[in-house]
Amino acid sequence: MAKILLSELRHSYMASPQGDADWALKKFTLEWADGGAYALLGPSGCGKTTLLNLISGLLVPTEGRILFDGRDVTAASPEERNIAQVFQFPVIYDTMTVYDNLAFPLRNRRVNAHEIDQRVREVATMLELDSMLKQRAAGLTADGKQKISLGRGLVRSDVNVIMFDEPLTVIDPHLKWVLRSKLKELHQRIRRTMIYVTHDQTEALTFADQVVVMKDGEIVQVGTPVELFEKPSHTFVGHFIGSPGMNVLPCEVRGGRAIFAGESIETANGAKYRGESKSLQLGVRPEFVSFSSEGVPVQVVKVVDAGRYRIVDTTTGAGDMIKMLVPEDERIPEAGARLRFAPERTQIYENGWMVT
Amino acid sequence: MNKTVNQRAWLFVLPVVLLVAFSAIIPLMTVVNYSVQESFGENQFFWAGVGWFEKVLHDDRFHASLMRQILFTATILAVEVPLGLAIALAMPRKGPWVSVCLVLMALPLLIPWNVVGAMWNIMALPDIGLLGRGMNALGWEYNYTRQPFAAWFTIVLMDVWHWTSLVVLLCYAGLVSIPDAYYQAAKIDGARPWAVFRYIQLPKLKYVLTIAILLRFMDSFMIYTEVVVVTGGGPGNSTTFLSIDLVKTALGQFDLGPAAAMSLIYFLIILLLSWLFYTLMMRNEAR
Amino acid sequence: MGPASRDWAVGLMSLELRKITKRVGAEVTIYETSLVLEAGSFNTLLGPTLAGKTTLMQLMAGLDRPTSGEIWFRGTNVTGVPVQKRNVSMVYQQFINYPNFTVFENIASPLRVAGLATSEIDRRVGRAAELLRLTPMLKRRPSELSGGQQQRTAIARAIVKDSDLILLDEPLANLDYKLREELRDELPRFFADRECIVVYATTEPTEALLFGGNTATLSAGRVTQFGSTADIYRRPTDLISAQVFSDPPINIAAATKSGGEVRIGEAIRLPVGATATGIPDGRYTIGIRPHHIRPQARNGVSASIEGTVLIAELSGSESAVHVDLGGQTWVSQSHGIHPFQVGSRAKLYVDMEHAFFFDAEGRLVTGGA
DSSP, X not given: OOOEEEEEEEEOSSSSOOSGGGOSEEEEEEXXXXXXXXXXXXXXXXXXXXXXXXXXXXXXXXXXXXXXXXXXXXXXXXXXXXXXXXXXXXXXXXXXBHHHHHHHHHHHTTOOHHHHHHHHHHHHHHTTOGGGTTSBGGGSOHHHHHHHHHHHHHTOTTOSEEEEEXXXXXXXXXXXXXXXXXXXXXXXXXXXXXXXXXXXXXXXXXXXXXXXXXXXXXXXXXXXXXXXXXXXXXXXXXXXXXXXXXXXXXXXXXXXXXXXXXXXXXXXXXXXXOOOOXXXXXXXXGXXXXXXSSSEEEEXXXXXXXXSEEEEEXXXXXXXXXXXXXXXXXXXXXXXXXXXXXXXXXXXXXXXXXXX | XXXXXXXXXXXXXXXXXXXXIIXXXXXXXXXXXXXXXXXXXXXXXXXXXXXXXXXXXXXHHHHHHHHHHHHHHHHHHHHHHHHXXXXXHHSOSSSTHHHHHHHHHHHHHHSOHHHHHHHHHHHTXXXXXXXXXXXXXTTOOOOXXXXXXXXXXXXXXXXXXXXXXXXXXXXXXXXXXXXXXXXXXXXXXXXXXXXXXXIIIHHHTHHHHHHHHHHHHHHHHTOOHHHHHHTTTOSTTTTOOHHHHHHIIIIISOOHHHHHHHHHHHHHHHHHHXXXXXXXXXXXXXX | OOHHHHHHHHHTTOEEEEEEEEEETTEEEEEEEEEEEOTTOEEEEEOOTTSSHHHHHHHHXXXXXXXXXXXXXXXXEOTTOOGGGSOEEEEOSSOOOOTTSOHHHHHHHHHHHHTOOHHHHHHHHHHHHHHTTXXXXXXXXXXXXXXXXXXXXXXXXXXXXXXXXXXXXXXTTTSOHHHHHHHHHHHHHHHTTOOOEEEEXXXXXXXXXXXXXXXXXXETTEEEEXXXXXXXXXXXXXXXXXXXXXXXXXXXXXXXXXXXXXEETTTEEEEOOGGGTTSOSEEEEEEEOGGGEESSOOTTOOOEEEEEEEEEEEETTEEEEEEEOSSOEEEEEEESOOOOOTTSEEEEEEOGGGOEEEOTTSBEEEEOO
């Protein structure tokens, strides 16, 4: 297990990068404590897989250093860094049995047979593969194979970090839930540093203690799932996390309160804003918008029943769309609807960044 | 996915069926015809039943050429398949040299077979050929027109030069299709290069190797042109393989009956062995 | 209206599957099914992988023949009519576009095959591109587009033909989560104001709910239920339909009802909700959706269960907790942040008003609401 420090890291796939756009990963410094569960979350092309490969040693960074527990591993191979990686699609040795697959990394390191047997059985039981140890690995289903991939990483006691590169991509949707829970359970049990790369916010938020949200090679916010949800520091984070994402509405700030659609709205950070800009934004999640007797006047445009709640689309007179989440049994007014934004959950953003 | 049954497909196949019927099935039937009849010239034919087949199967000459053929094919496979695989493993999979290597490998396959034979014929000549002179310089009294071993050596070398590229290209295609993640995982697992070969590359090449071995088996079993141009089947009988023997019988002695019987037996042997090969390899896959 | 006139009205623009089955060798891939899809309707085929959604779509399109039964469209028997003669479009999970054509040419391709005039082609392609927000990309090639844009191109190509039947086979499955959400939001808009029948296959119950329209639940080759999405969700006809239409999985348990109480296993006793008091006593399978089990009492719900927390997950605005009730594992999903310690005892409130009761054969006796 290791504490990971990424110091002034920057990476480009080109030989001589010129402008900003040539860098796949812009410069950053990040530190991760030992034994935590982390997620790298972002849309396709944001650089999360690049970052993962830099940590695992499959890529050498253009600039910067990587340290495991204070030891500089920037130039070290994946083997030397003692990491394990689970890929997007299951990577198993077809000709071997499940047992041999799990034993493979230990045999390569010349561990003695008795200890191998012990570790393999322990991991197999943890992953519920113990009944299949004698079967050929090629015959398992996709989730079974991914478990084997994971098992090969767990079986080694010297692993610093286990990395996951969108591992649930090929898993059946109704099994994803099971496997996700299993990964979380596993982490809570063995407490090894795990880094999980995904574009799926549910996977990231359910698995990780801390999530790194990325966009276009930059780290936009690092925080716990709750922090990212309640206090997104950038409108991108607000939009990307949450289904549906945060409402971002144009507004002005006067006297510490936001002005939107002719209404004065109390916000969590309005009082902190000292500038004069006319193009500020107000961010509030659909969960924190509710019908009320006073507030922003809107018209209900569409109601979609999503089972446990309803997604209601509303528009203001000026044409701004506001989405809201209404619980199952609550009534939706026919006309004359007004919306209240929960003040402690409404933030002002300038140029996309939360005003502090 | 299930395809819809479409009767119109038969119309498309009809021209090909006619062509194949004309150029293959009818001549084949003629051969079968000859194989069960005896002729004393003057277009007089008598029913011989399985007589010719018996005669051929008991013929020492046939046995001898069959043995030679089997030895040849076994040698070819033993050399070309591992060699081809090794070359494919050594070829770069990315970068500027890929196209260069591919073209180099493809060249021997593009040369007409009789030209290949002619090339090696001249190259192996002990007085003026590169190979011949080279062998003599190394101390070996090499003369392929007189020494059976030298003749075999030359022919095997020629076939290896000619056809290993096929194995290389097939294996290369198979190797290139293995996703990077497998190599990365092996690296992370600490696997040595030999383990990578044995547990990742070889299993993934199963299909490709099956095809390569099957193709080389069938082609080498039917080899004719190159050998005839280089050695003519000699010295003596030492490089008279099945097809050469067949032609000698059919055209040299004009024994149509035995020749026809022999060709059918030949055909059935190849069919049987190919089927055996294929089933054995596919059964491993299915398990 | 008598039966004859009703048939006439139904046959007017609808797709009808009459007792169709599909067998491959000895295996039955689709069990006997009869469905009527109306013109202008949006129909979701919901079910896990290999449930038969793709096979059913292929039968509808004419890409495959049913082993038995008939397919009628607009009052004509089209069983066995190959897909080229039917006016059908299909969108696949993999973004299928002609790699060497520009986006414009891709969208125009079916119209060129149909031999339309250039001006008409221009007009239709322009309209489709605008609807799908592709107008700035018309000159690019698919390889230069993002995944979402490639799929939009495929969808544009499907709608430009003005087909009678448009089939979409899990078209959003290969897209990033957020892109999927955005495209899903817009999808109904593409098919609004059209007379075509839209059939959409998916494995995610949430998608079916968000689209509204009609839903057919499929499981192992059987269409277990078909009807308006909200109806099916609230009143599944059987246990399998309830399970298919549930994500996270619905909590089920064998239970015995006696009087006003339901007993599950040894320890759990729950009061019977108002909707279920009338049913006879006896053994049932009880099904409760995860969001009807909450960590906080609400709306006067007081029935509760206690168990050991196995897994606690926080995902943004929702909390999910898996508890071990001594032999059974149940899942609770609730809004808001409710942190739980793994291994601790948790008390959860069960809203029995929304519990489903299924009989021994799995049929719904009462429940939902």
